[in-house]
Amino acid sequence: MPQWDLANSDCVLVMGSNMAENHPIAFRFVMQAKQRGATVIHADPRFTRTSAMADIYAPLRAGSDIAFLGGIINHLLQNDLWFREFALPYTNLSTIVGEDYRGPGELGGYFSGWNAEGRRYSPESWQYDGVVVPSSLAEGYVEIEGFAEATRRLHEGPTPKDPTLQHPSCVYQILKRHFARYTPEMVEQVTGCPREVFLKVADAMARNSGRERTGAICYAVGWNHHTKGAQIIRTGAILQALLGNVGRPGAGLLALRGHTSIQGSTDIATLYDLLPGYLPQPHAFRPHHTLEDYLKVETSPTGWWNNFPKYYVSLLRAFYGAQATPENGRGHDLLPRIVGDHSQLPLTVAMANGVIKGLFVMGQNPVVGGSNSKLVQRGLAQLDWLVVRDIAETDTATFWRDGHLVRDGEMRPEDIGTEVFLMPGSLSGEKAGSFTNTHRLLQWHDKVVAGPGDSRSELWFTYHLGRRLQELYRASTREEDAPIRSLLWDYPVDEEGEPDAEAVLREINGYTWPEREQLASFNDLKSDGSTACGCWIYGGVFPQPGRNLARARKPDGPEGPGTHLGWGFAWPDNRRTLNNRASADPEGRPWSERKRLVWWDETKGEWQSPDQIDFVKTKRPDYEPDWSKRPAGMDALSGTQPFIMIPDGVAGIFVPSGLKDGPLPEHYEPTETPVRNAFHPGVEGNPPAKRWAHDLNPIAAPGDPRYPHVLTTYRLTEHHSGGTPTRIVPTTAELQPEGFCEIPTELARELGLRSTDWVVLSTPRGEIETRALVTDRLRPFRLGERRVFQLGLPWHYGWAGMATGDVANVLTAVVGDPNTGMHENKALTCALRPGRLARRGGQG
Numbered sequence: 001m002p003q004w005d006l007a008n009s010d011c012v013l014v015m016g017s018n019m020a021e022n023h024p025i026a027f028r029f030v031m032q033a034k035q036r037g038a039t040v041i042h043a044d045p046r047f048t049r050t051s052a053m054a055d056i057y058a059p060l061r062a063g064s065d066i067a068f069l070g071g072i073i074n075h076l077l078q079n080d081l082w083f084r085e086f087a088l089p090y091t092n093l094s095t096i097v098g099e100d101y102r103g104p105g106e107l108g109g110y111f112s113g114w115n116a117e118g119r120r121y122s123p124e125s126w127q128y129d130g131v132v133v134p135s136s137l138a139e140g141y142v143e144i145e146g147f148a149e150a151t152r153r154l155h156e157g158p159t160p161k162d163p164t165l166q167h168p169s170c171v172y173q174i175l176k177r178h179f180a181r182y183t184p185e186m187v188e189q190v191t192g193c194p195r196e197v198f199l200k201v202a203d204a205m206a207r208n209s210g211r212e213r214t215g216a217i218c219y220a221v222g223w224n225h226h227t228k229g230a231q232i233i234r235t236g237a238i239l240q241a242l243l244g245n246v247g248r249p250g251a252g253l254l255a256l257r258g259h260t261s262i263q264g265s266t267d268i269a270t271l272y273d274l275l276p277g278y279l280p281q282p283h284a285f286r287p288h289h290t291l292e293d294y295l296k297v298e299t300s301p302t303g304w305w306n307n308f309p310k311y312y313v314s315l316l317r318a319f320y321g322a323q324a325t326p327e328n329g330r331g332h333d334l335l336p337r338i339v340g341d342h343s344q345l346p347l348t349v350a351m352a353n354g355v356i357k358g359l360f361v362m363g364q365n366p367v368v369g370g371s372n373s374k375l376v377q378r379g380l381a382q383l384d385w386l387v388v389r390d391i392a393e394t395d396t397a398t399f400w401r402d403g404h405l406v407r408d409g410e411m412r413p414e415d416i417g418t419e420v421f422l423m424p425g426s427l428s429g430e431k432a433g434s435f436t437n438t439h440r441l442l443q444w445h446d447k448v449v450a451g452p453g454d455s456r457s458e459l460w461f462t463y464h465l466g467r468r469l470q471e472l473y474r475a476s477t478r479e480e481d482a483p484i485r486s487l488l489w490d491y492p493v494d495e496e497g498e499p500d501a502e503a504v505l506r507e508i509n510g511y512t513w514p515e516r517e518q519l520a521s522f523n524d525l526k527s528d529g530s531t532a533c534g535c536w537i538y539g540g541v542f543p544q545p546g547r548n549l550a551r552a553r554k555p556d557g558p559e560g561p562g563t564h565l566g567w568g569f570a571w572p573d574n575r576r577t578l579n580n581r582a583s584a585d586p587e588g589r590p591w592s593e594r595k596r597l598v599w600w601d602e603t604k605g606e607w608q609s610p611d612q613i614d615f616v617k618t619k620r621p622d623y624e625p626d627w628s629k630r631p632a633g634m635d636a637l638s639g640t641q642p643f644i645m646i647p648d649g650v651a652g653i654f655v656p657s658g659l660k661d662g663p664l665p666e667h668y669e670p671t672e673t674p675v676r677n678a679f680h681p682g683v684e685g686n687p688p689a690k691r692w693a694h695d696l697n698p699i700a701a702p703g704d705p706r707y708p709h710v711l712t713t714y715r716l717t718e719h720h721s722g723g724t725p726t727r728i729v730p731t732t733a734e735l736q737p738e739g740f741c742e743i744p745t746e747l748a749r750e751l752g753l754r755s756t757d758w759v760v761l762s763t764p765r766g767e768i769e770t771r772a773l774v775t776d777r778l779r780p781f782r783l784g785e786r787r788v789f790q791l792g793l794p795w796h797y798g799w800a801g802m803a804t805g806d807v808a809n810v811l812t813a814v815v816g817d818p819n820t821g822m823h824e825n826k827a828l829t830c831a832l833r834p835g836r837l838a839r840r841g842g843q844g
Ligand SMILES: Nc1nc2c(c(=O)[nH]1)N[C@H]1C(S)=C(S)[C@@H](COP(=O)(O)OP(=O)(O)OC[C@H]3O[C@@H](n4cnc5c(=O)[nH]c(N)nc54)[C@H](O)[C@@H]3O)O[C@H]1N2
Pocket: 015, 016, 017, 018, 019, 021, 022, 023, 043, 044, 045, 046, 048, 061, 062, 063, 064, 065, 219, 220, 221, 222, 223, 257, 258, 259, 712, 713, 714, 715, 716, 717, 718, 719, 720, 721, 826, 827
């Protein structure tokens, strides 16, 4: 949903984000909703400025969100408060799951398919009855026998359903059984949130659902940074699907994106396993060997992703131009294969093990932002060379001189052989380009001033690096050099050698090959090599020469429809609200006048909307596939299936494939936790969570009395992430001049601590010293018989710049979510003691 659409919400739950402080622009629309009478809720371990603006503040222990949200789901199902008219047709509630499926309530904490030796699940028993529905994103291939045969059934008829919801294996019954364990008592015991507060939240969400009302959920990294982050988000999605809060005005699950273009960086694929536009990177151990193999397993038989080959072949054309030939699989043979998890955490471990020889760090400060900073620093010390491109000398660039290992006497600068190249980068105003932010909105920015000295843009650096590499390899005849030689790398440059950023966006948009005429939309892409496209979802952003829609700046104005189609460009196809067919009932009428967005016009024979329609414009609400023709792609979705990216066209409450840790969310404790898992003691953490054994990465066992407190890390308004841009600027540095730790008053009293006293925080990975900030904003939690304290630590600090402090990430661990590889820096355990670190010459 667009962030401005939050103003149309009747209820906004902010959970897993300090939205007022970290996303103030978007929070403005929450405040507008509140002025119009909406209920605002903040559920967070800490009382923050977001909490201060909320009607209801719900405290909860870090890492307990699934229990909290699961309790709300149970409340809705037990009291029949869900939006049946919406959820029955538009989700898979009525779909029948194969009879082998068992949930963790039945199997002592594990879903069926658990392989204890490999610490992973196999998803056979999670499939629908007789049908395999492949996941649409990156996980298309399900490793089960008869995959091709089972997915082919999608062409033969609808998935098995029981619209009466009586069948014991239909998703509704499974869901009800699963969450029946999430009673208000259990919620209170696991989360620490008082039962009456939790019920108030459940009630507010239920009341603001139905034809007339909608609610939104906003989350950020308070949900992501967990070894079960994907499942926390899934729980929120299930809730919204049950309440009819998808595809409608003021409804949705808004991922508040972090860095300026972090959405753009996943779209254009800085993730190791994705190519631009969410196409899976070919994998050496999957059936991806030839282009044909790859397309066979990755193309969904039904739904929009059936267009997959057009997007992939066009991407290869954009990469390799004339060098993409039928002989090399249209360029498929030139693409590198992945062999496993190559994300930041295993990369950190590999670096510490000396496997990686060189590293480019471009716009990142991993010594401060990376988990287990000492492990990171040890890794940097093993490199032959390190290139840091930044606007200042960062902590990462000076780890060898001022780092924690050096200060703690564990390494000496003269023993570190890493050659560090520090290269000046330019900031956004010093170069042209686009940002893609929270609601998939591309906005162009111009260069307004030249950067100082020798600073250069990323585009300049990357282009010239590529150009020089091509020159170096030009004469090579070796096969392994072919991918570099074959790259199409011909961007126009100005007199200073700066490539034309708009030329890059034109390629991303797509053009015909070889004429290079701009394409109007991704609907024009072909799988025969006659089109090139750098990222299919951005198709249409640059439809004609000179027409860069990311540059568009025409707001609707107060009388307009409020979709602001003339402001920037939202992918795909400038659609502002995804799945917006769901804003009409199955017959095609808006659920209510108040919540009108898309409707069927019988006289015109097409859907109408002030938004771009996320559906086939002329597909009638009563359209049914003609199964005798074995329909494929969109033809296999009926007129009441709004979720066109999902092969069976409906929201997946139960997810048969695509997730590594279960088809439904289940509460598990963080990897480090002070308590046992109340749902199934003995299975504490998320079973398939990623772990990497390393001497420098020890993990505290659940309930280890040496580390009794919960520790969470978070941001301050006055600093930005790893802190370089704000710690080197006097005006922001002086607002939050040094590191500190928030400590609950009760704990401070027990330890005899006052604000500004020195304290030492420790985990099995390391120790840091910082100042105490004693506060009532953090309350002790009562979890069953136990009282648990929670500490809050801003993580921005390091030694570079003017506002300094020990690196919080010295404390955190390299552990990861099984689906995303995301770290767990929001919930770990620690010890706290008054005083300073002896080695640093303090009082001991
Ligand atoms: N001023 C400023 N703005 C920023 C940034 C910045 O550094 N400074 N960084 C940007 C970036 S990169 C990002 S990713 C976003 C992040 O935006 P946010 O996610 O809002 O940032 P955090 O402060 O890290 O964490 C948010 C909240 O999560 C809470 N929390 C911790 N653990 C849990 C939990 O288990 N459950 C729940 N429900 N809440 C929990 C914390 O108490 C905190 O209040 O902000 C962006 N905006």
